[in-house]
Amino acid sequence: MDAAMLKYVLVGGGVAGGYAAREFVKLGVNPGELAIFSKEPVAPYERPALSKAYLFPESPARLPGFHTCVGSGGERQAPEWYADNGIDLHLSSEIAKADTKSKTITTAQGKTFEYGSLLIATGSTFINLADFKTPGADAGGIHYLREKDDADKLVEEIGANKGGEAVVVGGGYIGVELAACLALNSIRVTMVFPDPHFMPRLFTPEIASFYESYYKAKGINIIKGTSVTAFEKDDQGNVVKVILGDGRSLSTNLVVVGIGARPNLGPFKGLLEEEKGGFKVDSSFRSSAEDVYAVGDIATFPLKMYGDRRRVEHVDHARKSAIQAVQAIKAAEKGETVDDYDYLPFFYSRSFDLSWQFYGDNTGDSVVWGLDGASASGSKFGAYWINDGKVVGAFLEGGSPDENKLLARVARQRPSVSSKKDLISGGLDFAAKI
Template identity: 30%
Template sequence: MGIVIIGGGQAGLQSADSLRTEGYTGEITVVADEPGLPYQRPPLSKDYLTPGKEALPLPLRGEAFFTDKDITLLTGAAATGIDRTARTVSLEDGTMLPYERLILATGTRNRTLGCSGAELPGIHSLRTLADAQTLHAALPTARNVVVIGAGFIGLEFAAAARAHGCNTTVLEFAPRPMCRALTPLMGDWFAGAHEHLGIDLRLSEGIDRFEAGEHGRVATAVSTTGASYPANLVVVGIGVLPNDILAIEAGLETENGILVDAQLRTSDPGILAVGDCANFPHPRAGGHIRLESVQNATDQARHAARTIMAAAGGQAEANPYADLPWFWSTQGPYRLQMAGLARPEDDTLVLGDPAAAKFSVLCFPDGILAAVESVNLPADHMAARKLLAGSARLSRQEAEAEGFTLKAAAKSLLNALA
């Protein structure tokens, strides 16, 4: 019956690729609900919106990949149900796909606003290629842009809008940008950095309603403080929700996503879940966590392939999934890179020069390095990944030593392991 993969994003295609790499010779079918070749999502809010840049998506894999790897790609095909007893997936057009193993790589969907005027023309989300194409066409003539939410997508878009010369206002209900993902120190630095770019960042101020102009399009955003901001283009970036409806309807266990074990199996061992939709146990999180990143999507896909192959061959299971999380975000001239999982309460140490926009924040819960946030220092980021992925334990006292650098510490670690 082969393997069916629902989802044509990073996690879905990497699952198919890794299955072939691991030696799987059966049928593989990837079900992708968007038309056309699957593409990379991260550039849509960054490079894709750069002034003067041609609006071309970056494919995840070329057409030849599917032929060469003997993988069936069904595009514009939405999965509508899973019959776990019959082991079939039903598609919107009535097609039934039998499966031996099923991988759910369904990703996420954008949260939506419920305030008055949220459906007015001129208010957009940013997730799909179609969304990005619409915004790419609108930005050159937009004058007043309002962004709802100072998360990664919101700030990436705000920086792009400012590069187009737009008057750009960001409304964020939290006291700091990217509040859930960054240390307070780094969040406060980015608040100042975006203000330096000319972005009007309004913190502790959410959206109350939108008002239309004379042509019925959005013209004004009214915040929770009662302040009004002119807006002929609005982008809503208030986070995402896991696409777990198929899993719920199939009776799989869910909680903030599809619950999986350390081998990425759902409550049905014949079904695995990977990527943004999966809520999985991770030792660095101290329990279950759901991560939204390219790294997690691709690394989990590789692990899921190994899990399937071990079960098929009667082999011992691989070690539990515990790959180091790492992330990135490009916001105008600022390249933010993170390794590990930082917590707001972590003790922190700064290396480098924040005033020059080249520095790193080291996080030390219980006195041991657990995460590093870097701005415009890719060498620090790569060194942090090497340090955190290994078994070395770096103390704050060691990091405070005169002449300490992450690069030298990582080199020392590699020499010790050689």
């Protein structure tokens, strides 16, 4: 059978997929020209909700409430939106095979489609302890969080374990956010991770100490500097004990693992040039294959303001890179080009009553200000990172929207600074004067 021909094919039903679809509609797409293939059974949604409001004990987030593009204040794109705009939404349709020479993709169900332009937005997948051959890692009661189905299973387990205990493996983004959600659900939480403190890739020891103290005050036990080496199961194959590298063991029947993610290159691996774990793309997210673009977590792209190439795993980049790629696709059809992608790295997190944002680069020396006396929600403190005499990164806990915009401006402009004392004494005022 001949392959069905589609002008635009978008593979991936996550955040990037939803924002790309919106941009296609904005720039003009005729009914039947765009098809989206997603292995998930639901239309694209704002994935960060899964480790936050989806797990709240009161007024939890549920679909259709957080379909894209509500995460940035846009229209909610429920399944009806795609139908109304003539977009073919193929759900539960994972792509199993691709051929960039014949410009075809084939689903796991065996259906083949030919494309004119292909946009890959397959995101990341979680790192599984089974990948490290951890004994007992296949036990029931061990959860990972990446998709809505994962969150649904975790919600069910949380409901069955009210007043019980849980072990969270990992002290990064997901581990920190999930530990907070479990505690909010009246579960006694123990966090285990090998690092010396929370989120070592971003937090300084001083910043991490604040958050760890806050978590301990919420009843969360923190075990640092050791790893999980094994799990013990009961006769039904469910987890009953977590064995640690320092010889300790923790009894529990609920484990949540958040030890990082890896880009999901899927059937496109080996077909496109790779760099730093992702597909190498240009400033418009064109890959090494003709008419193939890759965005979000899987793209290693030129980071213009720093003059290097990076792969960024974050929802903000997923949204913006998807928009950039669609604009490039549509411009190329008219023989035009788009401006280079000029991205400012941005990360944020919310847990309990805390909320922080970070902009820029955390290289060089760090300067923390306002942390003395900060011990509870409502505290406001921050940090700057200085490299070659310039402020290249800015962090703020408890900032207002306007204050957070000041951080972005500092990180974007990278002002020169004469001394660390100026930053410590100036704090947020330093950013306000830029």
